[in-house]
Amino acid sequence: MKSVLRIDTADIRGQTSALRVAGDMDLATVSVLEHTVDAALGDHRTVILDLTGVAFCDSSGLNTLIRLRRRAQDSGGRLILAAPPPQMMRLLTVTGARNVFAVYGSLVEAWQAHPVPGSPPTA
Incomplete structure (x- = not known):
């Protein structure tokens, strides 16, 4: 079965972008993850990855996250x-x-821990 990884923009606030990741983070899909997060980091200083939809992550997915960090x-x-x-x-x-990562239980918690000046608080 072919691995599939989907990445969508969840929110953008100032210099922070949140990306929603869904599917498998493995050797077959890490190039998509790397390219997408690299592009987001080119436009925003901080990227939050909402990993709620990740079904599987292997060592290549982890290594890609470490390189991106x-x-x-x-x-x-x-x-x-x-x-x-x-x-x-x-x-x-x-x-x-x-x-080595800042890890939060939800996207809301991540936004609360790293508020963007001038943005309304999240509920």
Whole structure:
């Protein structure tokens, strides 16, 4: 079965963009993730990835997230993870990557923790 990854813009506030990710983050789809997040980081300092819809993430997905995090940091920005599913949270924890990412339970929590000046608070 072919892996599918869908990435949509969930919200943009100032220099922060939130992207909704759904599907499998694996060797077959990480190029889509990398290209899309790279483009978002080109336009916004901070990118929040809403991972609620991720069905599966393997080591290539994790490595791509780590590379993207480094690129964001190198340009003075951040890559934030919101709502990783249990399988992905285990992968982040077991590999120690949980300690290098800002991880929140939901997109709302991520916005609340990183408010954008001049934006209305989220409910």
